[in-house]
Structures are given as structure tokens and as C-alpha cells.
Amino acid sequence: MARWGMVIDLDRCTGCAACGTACKAENNIPFVDPEESARDRTINWMDIIPAEEHGEHNGGGPMMPRPCLQCDNPPCIKVCPVYATYLTPEGIVAQNFGRCIGCRFCMAACPYTVKYFNWHDYRRKDGFHLYENPDVSTRPAGVVEKCTFCHHRLQLARERARVEKRPFRAQDYVPACAETCPAEAIEFGDLDDHNSRVSRLKRSPRARSLLQELGTKPKVVYLVREHQNEIG
Amino acid sequence: MRAYGHFRQGGDRSRGVLIQIEPRRSATAERADKWVSIRPGTETVFALGIAHTLILEHLYDEDFVTRYCVGFNDSVGPDGQTVPGFRTIVLRDFRLPIVSEATGVSVETILSVSRAFAKNQPGVAIGTPELPNGSTRLGLRLAVRYLNALVGNFGRPGGMHLQGEVPLGGWKIPEKDILGQNSLAQPRIDGAKKGFYALADDASETLPQKILTSKPYAVKALLVAGLDPLFDHPRNKDFAEAIERVPFVVSFSSMPDAITRKAHVVLPDAMFLERWTEDVNSHLAGFSSFSVGQPVVRSEDSPLGLEDTLLKVAKKIGGPVAESFKWNAFSDAIFEAAAPLAKAGHGYIAADPIKEQFRTILTRQGYWQEEFKDPKQFWKALLNSGAWWDAGDETQGAGSQFLHPTHKFQFFPNGFDWHLAAMRGQMRQSIERALGLRSIGRNLFPHDYPRPGPKKGEFELILYRPLALISNASAELPWMQEQLGPHVNGRWDSWVEIHPKDAKRLGIRNGDPVELRSESGSLRTQARIFNGVLPGILAIPVGLGRPEGGRWAKGRGADPRVLVRTEKDPIRGMGVSGITTLRIRRIA
Structure with a gap:
């Protein structure tokens, strides 16, 4: 069985945010009104955040994409009282929107702040709904949501393989962000397959996990930039 | 961007080095191995400072310069006088202390950047910061080209290449009917191809005035596609007045922008996902x-693309027009x-x-x-x-990279010199100034004309276009509005970036409402404290502040172009200066 993971190469990444935009289109992520946005209620399953901190409000360093880190030891599932968020056998931290009661414990527990709360019903009926992806359910008010590694794409890829009467291959399944990235900075695949590109990159000396000391064992790993070339 | 990824971590090659020279720490500067913060508008001098170092330290490609370049060394003119070559001018006029003082960059940094450029070959010097409607800055473009010539970077892998023609077919210049012949017999309404605009294909800068004065004739119809001149044109206020004088205005805009509200006929263009493009x-x-x-998206409500609309119109007109289309x-x-x-x-x-x-x-x-x-x-x-x-x-080799009859790189390009030769005095001077060139003897050479620096209490302003607002339609897209400036948490609104030290001195906190006032105008926005601008410099994104538009763009944010001067541009036909001096204050 595969263990899905992602490697994001920050030396390739340009910070263009195409991954975040593709994610929004793929997963029917609603945009919130400007007033809501001013209250920091914008929903970004794939957020673009500063890679370094230069102090408060100074704007810091290159931007980097930040999806759900898909931890192997996720704090969020331990606090969910209704099992709305859980770890699938293939290592995806899934979110059952229909089961969520909106207690937001998982948001408090997540050290990476990847979970978002629907403060209102942000679903639109003014034409935008015509462009929704029918494979992904929309979320009502009072529900927490987050990146699912485009889990629906895994299901679709499996179904396609079944219809085509062939075995499912790891490369059949690619999340929207990895598919879109114009700089080819996002690699996705089976971490347990030692020959896969994603697995090889994860073993690179440049590989780092965010907040590794917490023991969350994220399956989204970053490749840091090489030491800056000596210019003086 | 795919090429950037390969440039950095291509696997089969060593990691590419990126040095960004820019007053503001942009997204590119963030990614660079070195960001050189420079005084706005002094990039030409900086490039020539690099050229000075390359020559002085003998880091240039002597073989390439000897074989493929003209004008590097001094020559003797027809009058027997010595004509100074590129080498003489650069070594004489661009000594590093002078360059350092003009640009605000230390001599050590200029030296290290020059040496890094020479060492990391093949490599290229590219670009000039581009604003929507920004000035041509031909002098800067030439100076950047000099650097590529000095390291022999034409026609070799990893260097500059003259792009080949794409052998397309099918589309021919239509035969002119009587109406077309008569129309083309009239002088151009915008005055391009002569006088100050002798080098310009279009001179849309003059359009509002020409329409208002009906000179050389009254404009009877105006078809507008791809932009909103009542917002995008540097003289948008004049345009708003002029449009009232045109009896027939057609807008192809897909959004209810300002020109669409004034148009007599609206033929909305399809959005990019709804149409064919090439x-x-x-x-x-x-x-x-x-x-x-x-x-990729098509519904029964989707309008026709602009081209399909024009084909339908051509069919209706019939005759030679229909035959041509x-x-x-x-x-x-x-x-x-x-x-x-x-x-x-x-x-x-x-x-x-x-x-x-x-x-x-x-x-x-x-x-x-x-x-x-x-x-x-x-x-x-x-x-x-x-x-x-x-x-x-x-x-293709180096020899095929230059269109000049000699097939050599010209340090003193004379392609447009003959245009200027016919001009004397003030006209020639004003064109040279606008292009960032100056005459040295018979030759033209890049030059940054000194601008009056900021007085006490004043700042220099730079404008930039954020990636999320890269096209005119971007402001209409809510997902783009949500990620206008992730580096300062900017969403759905404009902001002005100010250095932490300046903010502290003026008592401005992050998010405070502020007023900016320059000679040209004033605007109100909010402050964002950002250490990616130098002390004494403010930066504002361009692309918001539309008075009309769709529900997500209309009235959102501010248009900073009210703060800067409109400039005439002899090549583009219109332009705005991205730089000005101004004052900032916090408002209650």
C-alpha cells in the first residue's frame, strides 16, 4: 500500500501562487468577501507564507507554499471528538465535512495552522457555482476544512484504472498543486517506494520538515535552498 | 518559470546564480542569490559600472569583442579626428566611485557583482523593470546589451539568441478597397512617424488632445479592445473628456469598465478560458x-471572441472586406x-x-x-x-545574431541615428533625454539624467505590478484579490510599503491609514511596514483603483499613477514615469 507524500523544492519555487490558485479551483474553495478577509478568514488550503521571519510586519524572505503537512502523527485527529478528521491507511489526513461539528479543537491543535473554519456559508449561488468541481463537496457554515491531497483524484484514478482493466500506478494520482506548478517545484508520490522520485528527494541532504521537533512526522517535506553562491 | 526551476535545480547542471538589481525587494529579488538595492532610476549607470570593471580587470571576452563587435576601440572619423570608443568612454566616465555615488551601491558590491557576472558564464544580463505603460528606457536596454556583448554572450548555448521567424501562413495583408485607400491617404491621427514621435509606431499619448482639438480631423469612430483607456491610458482624464466628442464608440471589453459605460455599442469579448488564442x-x-x-469553458451565454466578432462584421460588410477575412x-x-x-x-x-x-x-x-x-x-x-x-x-552562431549589415554588434547603434540626424536643437535633446541617451561626438550613449532628489521630509516613490495583477482583468478575479501581496498580507486593497525605520520616525504603524501627496496629486491608502524597501523609498502596487468595473474591481484600492507624471515616450508613444518624490503622513 502506498504512503502518499509531497516534496516541495524551495530552490525551484518562485512563490507565484499558481499552486494555491489551482487548489482553490480544484477543491471548490470559496473566496470570502473583503470584509471577512480583513478579519483573516480567507481560506487557503495551499497558503503562500514567508519562508523566513524578519520580525513583526516587516515582510520576510521568499514566499513558500504550505499545504496540510499530512502528518504521520497528526495532533488534529487526536482532539477531534467526532472522528471527523482521521488518518487513512495510505497516510492522508482526511476530513469528513459532514461529520464535523465545528468545535475547532483541531484548528487549535494543528501547529501548522492549516485548518480553516467556515464562519459563514461562503457558498455562492450567483453564477460561481456553475464552475464548481462536481467531484468535491462544498462546505456549509460551521465546518472546518483543509487540504486533502486532492483525495478525490486518488479515487478517480483508481476507478479509471479499474475501467481500463489495468493495475493502479502511483503516477496516476497527482494533486492539483503538483500538476500545476509551472516551475515543477512540487513532487508527489509514494514515499514507501524507494525508487520513486519523491522518495529520493525526501532523502536529499536539503530535505527539512517543518517543526520537526514536535514529532508530528509530516509527509510534506521541503527542500531548502542551497547555500547562496559566494558573490560577496 | 519551468526554465527557472531548471536553472536552479536542473539536475544535469550546476545551480544557476541569480543577482537582482532593483530598488525594491521584489519576488525575484527574494529568490536571488544576491539582491542589490539601488537608487531608483540609476540602473543604467550601474550597468556601465559593471562594464567599467569588466574592462579594467580584463574580464571581458576579448576574442568575441575583436571578432564580432564594432565601436569598442577608438577610431578615426572622416574629419581625421579621434572618435572615442566604448572602452574609452566607459573607463573615463564611469569610474566606480562615481557610479557608487550615483547608485547608492558600494564599490565593493559593484566589484563583486561584476566579477560574479564574468565568472558565471554562460550567463546573461536581462531586463529593465517594466510598468504598465512604463517608459522605454532605451539607454538602459542598451547598457544591459553591452554587458552581454562584453562577455561574448550572443549565439552560444546559455546566451542571447536572435529568435527565428515562425513560418506561419494563411494570413495576408488584405487588398485595400476604395474606403481603405482613402483612409490611409489621410495623415495619421496620432502623429506617429514624424517629429518627436518619428521612432514610434503609435503615439497614443497624443490621442486625447487630437480628438479634443479635431486636428488633423475629427474622429468619427473609436473601437477599443484589450484595455480601458479611461483607466489604463496615462492621460485618462483627458481621454474621458475626449470620448464625449466621438459620435460612435465600440467597446469589446468583457467587463463593465469605464469605456464600456461610455460606449454606444458593446460587443463583449470572451474571457481567456472561453476563447481561441494563438x-x-x-x-x-x-x-x-x-x-x-x-x-476550455463554454456555455450558451459565452460571448464570441473578439476575432470571431470581427469576422462576422467583415462578412456583413461584404465585398473585398469579406473576401479578405x-x-x-x-x-x-x-x-x-x-x-x-x-x-x-x-x-x-x-x-x-x-x-x-x-x-x-x-x-x-x-x-x-x-x-x-x-x-x-x-x-x-x-x-x-x-x-x-x-x-x-x-x-545559430554569433555571426548570425546581429541584423546590422556588418553582422556585428554595434556599441554605437546607428539604426535610429538617421532619424535623429534630421533633428536639431531642442527636439533632438528632448528625444535623447526621454530615451536615456546623450550625444558623445557623433555617437549616442546611454545616460541617466540626474533627477532632483527628495528634499528633507520627502520620499522617492516606486511603482510595481504585483504578480496577482499581471493582466488588466486580474483585478476582476476574487482569487487574485485574495493574494495581492502575500509578503505583506495584502488582500482586496492597495497599500504603500514603508521601511520600518521611516515608519517608526513618522509614528506610522502597520495598517494605519496614510495620505501621500506629490506634485501631481494625492491619494489615501494604508501603510504596510516592509523592510524590502530602503529607507527614504515608498512602494505602491499598480493595478487597483478602477473607478468602474465588475463587482470585485470597481472602487477597490487606489491608483497610484495619480502621484506620478505622464511622460512622452518617443518609441512607445506614451509612458508614465514610475518614479517621483512625495510626502507621507498618517491620517486619523
Whole structure:
């Protein structure tokens, strides 16, 4: 069985945010009104955040994409009282929107702040709904949501393989962000397959996990930039 | 961006080095190995400072300069006088302490950047910061080109390449009917191709005034596509007045922008996902290519694309116009244009990396294989892949990179000199000034004309276009509005970036409402404290502040162009200065 993971190469990444935009289109992520946005209620399953901190409000360093880190030891599932968020056998931290009661414990527990709360019903009926992806359910008010590694794409890829009467291959399944990235900075695949590109990159000396000391064992790993070339 | 990824971590090559020279720490500067913060508007001097170092330390490619360049060394003019060459001028006028003082960059940094540029070859010097409607800054472009010539970076792998022509077919210049002949016999309304605009293909800067004064004649019809002149034009206020004098205005905008509200007829263009598109790529790619985009979203409500609308209009007009625009749909026209590519004798439809690698090797050895006998099969493959390209451009040597009859690089390009030769006095001076050039003897040379610096309490302003607002329609897209400036948490609104030290001195906190006032105008926005601008400099994103538009763009944010002067641009025909001095204060 595969263990899905992602490697994001920050030396390739340009910070263009195409991954975040593709994610929004793929997963029917609603945009919130400007007033809501001013209250920091914008929903970004794939957020673009500063890679370094230069102090408060100074704007810091290159931007980097930040999806759900898909931890192997996720704090969020331990606090969910209704099992709305859980770890699938293939290592995806899934979110059952229909089961969520909106207690937001998982948001408090997540050290990476990847979970978002629907403060209102942000679903639109003014034409935008015509462009929704029918494979992904929309979320009502009072529900927490987050990146699912485009889990629906895994299901679709499996179904396609079944219809085509062939075995499912790891490369059949690619999340929207990895598919879109114009700089080819996002690699996705089976971490347990030692020959896969994603697995090889994860073993690179440049590989780092965010907040590794917490023991969350994220399956989204970053490749840091090489030491800056000596210019003086 | 794919090339950037490969440039950094291509696997089969050493990591590319990126040095960004810019007053503001942009997204590119963030990614760079070194960001050189420079005084706004002094990039030309900086480039010539690098040239000075390359020559002084003998880091330039002497072989290339000797074989492929003209004007490097002094020469003797027809009058027997010595004409100073590039080398003499640069060594004389651009000594590093002078460059350092002008640019605000230390001598050590200029030296280290110059040495890094010489060491990391093949490498290229590219670009000039571009604003929407920004000035040409020909002097800066020339100075950047000099650097590539000095390191011999023309026509070799990894260097600059003259892009080949894409052998498209089908579209011919239509025969002119009587109406067309009569129209073209009249003088151009905008005054391009003569006087100050002798070098310009279009001079839209003059349009509002020409319409208002009905000189050389009254404008009876105005068709507007691709922009909103009542917002995008540097003289938008004049344009708003002028538009009232035109009896027939057609807007092809897909959004209810300002020109659409004034138009007599609106023929809304399809959005980019709803329409056919074709493109011959830009000059920086290093290879020639042709790409085709198909509609991916289509509903019964979708309007026609601009081209399809024009084809329908041509059919209605009938006669020679209908004959010239013979296609039933724009996709037919693209099909016809693309058909010769199948038999061009070079270039292929884009394929997977392994196939591409194989073809590139064959191309570089001079081989080409015809893959499609049937044009319909070629078309189908082109639509599947999206692009045709020719890797062969990179195989041309240095000698084929220069269009000048001598096939050599000209340190003193005289291509437009003959235009200027006919002009004397103030006109010539004003053109030179606008282009960032000055006369040295008989030759023109890049030059940054000193601007009055900020007085006490004043700041220098720079404008930039954020990636999320890269096209005119971006402000209409809510997802783009949500990510305008992730570096300062900017969303759905404009902001002004100010250095932490300046903010502290003026008592401005992050998010405070502020007022900016320059000689040209004033605006109110909010402050964002950002250490990516130097002390004494403010930066504002361009693209918001539309007085009209769709529900997500209208009235959102502020247009900072009210703060800067409109400039005449002898090549582009219009331009705005991205730099000015101004004051900032917190408002209650």
C-alpha cells in the first residue's frame, strides 16, 4: 500500500501562487468577501507564507507554499471528538465535512495552522457555482476544512484504472498543486517506494520538515535552498 | 518559470546564480542569490559600472569583442579626428566611485557583482523593470546589451539568441478597397512617424488632445479592445473628456469598465478560458514557438471572441472586406496559419522530455523529420500538445545574431541615428533625454539624467505590478484579490510599503491609514511596514483603483499613477514615469 507524500523544492519555487490558485479551483474553495478577509478568514488550503521571519510586519524572505503537512502523527485527529478528521491507511489526513461539528479543537491543535473554519456559508449561488468541481463537496457554515491531497483524484484514478482493466500506478494520482506548478517545484508520490522520485528527494541532504521537533512526522517535506553562491 | 526551476535545480547542471538589481525587494529579488538595492532610476549607470570593471580587470571576452563587435576601440572619423570608443568612454566616465555615488551601491558590491557576472558564464544580463505603460528606457536596454556583448554572450548555448521567424501562413495583408485607400491617404491621427514621435509606431499619448482639438480631423469612430483607456491610458482624464466628442464608440471589453459605460455599442469579448488564442512567444525564450489555446469553458451565454466578432462584421460588410477575412471562425484562421509548420523543415510539436531531447540532438546536427503528411493530423496533434517550437535557433552562431549589415554588434547603434540626424536643437535633446541617451561626438550613449532628489521630509516613490495583477482583468478575479501581496498580507486593497525605520520616525504603524501627496496629486491608502524597501523609498502596487468595473474591481484600492507624471515616450508613444518624490503622513 502506498504512503502518499509531497516534496516541495524551495530552490525551484518562485512563490507565484499558481499552486494555491489551482487548489482553490480544484477543491471548490470559496473566496470570502473583503470584509471577512480583513478579519483573516480567507481560506487557503495551499497558503503562500514567508519562508523566513524578519520580525513583526516587516515582510520576510521568499514566499513558500504550505499545504496540510499530512502528518504521520497528526495532533488534529487526536482532539477531534467526532472522528471527523482521521488518518487513512495510505497516510492522508482526511476530513469528513459532514461529520464535523465545528468545535475547532483541531484548528487549535494543528501547529501548522492549516485548518480553516467556515464562519459563514461562503457558498455562492450567483453564477460561481456553475464552475464548481462536481467531484468535491462544498462546505456549509460551521465546518472546518483543509487540504486533502486532492483525495478525490486518488479515487478517480483508481476507478479509471479499474475501467481500463489495468493495475493502479502511483503516477496516476497527482494533486492539483503538483500538476500545476509551472516551475515543477512540487513532487508527489509514494514515499514507501524507494525508487520513486519523491522518495529520493525526501532523502536529499536539503530535505527539512517543518517543526520537526514536535514529532508530528509530516509527509510534506521541503527542500531548502542551497547555500547562496559566494558573490560577496 | 519551468526554465527557472531548471536553472536552479536542473539536475544535469550546476545551480544557476541569480543577482537582482532593483530598488525594491521584489519576488525575484527574494529568490536571488544576491539582491542589490539601488537608487531608483540609476540602473543604467550601474550597468556601465559593471562594464567599467569588466574592462579594467580584463574580464571581458576579448576574442568575441575583436571578432564580432564594432565601436569598442577608438577610431578615426572622416574629419581625421579621434572618435572615442566604448572602452574609452566607459573607463573615463564611469569610474566606480562615481557610479557608487550615483547608485547608492558600494564599490565593493559593484566589484563583486561584476566579477560574479564574468565568472558565471554562460550567463546573461536581462531586463529593465517594466510598468504598465512604463517608459522605454532605451539607454538602459542598451547598457544591459553591452554587458552581454562584453562577455561574448550572443549565439552560444546559455546566451542571447536572435529568435527565428515562425513560418506561419494563411494570413495576408488584405487588398485595400476604395474606403481603405482613402483612409490611409489621410495623415495619421496620432502623429506617429514624424517629429518627436518619428521612432514610434503609435503615439497614443497624443490621442486625447487630437480628438479634443479635431486636428488633423475629427474622429468619427473609436473601437477599443484589450484595455480601458479611461483607466489604463496615462492621460485618462483627458481621454474621458475626449470620448464625449466621438459620435460612435465600440467597446469589446468583457467587463463593465469605464469605456464600456461610455460606449454606444458593446460587443463583449470572451474571457481567456472561453476563447481561441494563438501566440508567437516573446524574445526572451531563446527559441521560436507558436502556441494555440482552445476554449476550455463554454456555455450558451459565452460571448464570441473578439476575432470571431470581427469576422462576422467583415462578412456583413461584404465585398473585398469579406473576401479578405474569408474564414468562418477564428479557429479556421489559426488552422490555416499553423498548417505550414508541418512542412517547415524545422521545428516540432512539443512532446515529452525524452522525445524532446532526442529531437533537439537531431536538430542540432541539422536533421529534421516530417511527422505529419495530413494537415488535419498535424492540427489535432498541435491542439493536443498546445505548441510547436524550434530548438534550432540555439544552433545559430554569433555571426548570425546581429541584423546590422556588418553582422556585428554595434556599441554605437546607428539604426535610429538617421532619424535623429534630421533633428536639431531642442527636439533632438528632448528625444535623447526621454530615451536615456546623450550625444558623445557623433555617437549616442546611454545616460541617466540626474533627477532632483527628495528634499528633507520627502520620499522617492516606486511603482510595481504585483504578480496577482499581471493582466488588466486580474483585478476582476476574487482569487487574485485574495493574494495581492502575500509578503505583506495584502488582500482586496492597495497599500504603500514603508521601511520600518521611516515608519517608526513618522509614528506610522502597520495598517494605519496614510495620505501621500506629490506634485501631481494625492491619494489615501494604508501603510504596510516592509523592510524590502530602503529607507527614504515608498512602494505602491499598480493595478487597483478602477473607478468602474465588475463587482470585485470597481472602487477597490487606489491608483497610484495619480502621484506620478505622464511622460512622452518617443518609441512607445506614451509612458508614465514610475518614479517621483512625495510626502507621507498618517491620517486619523
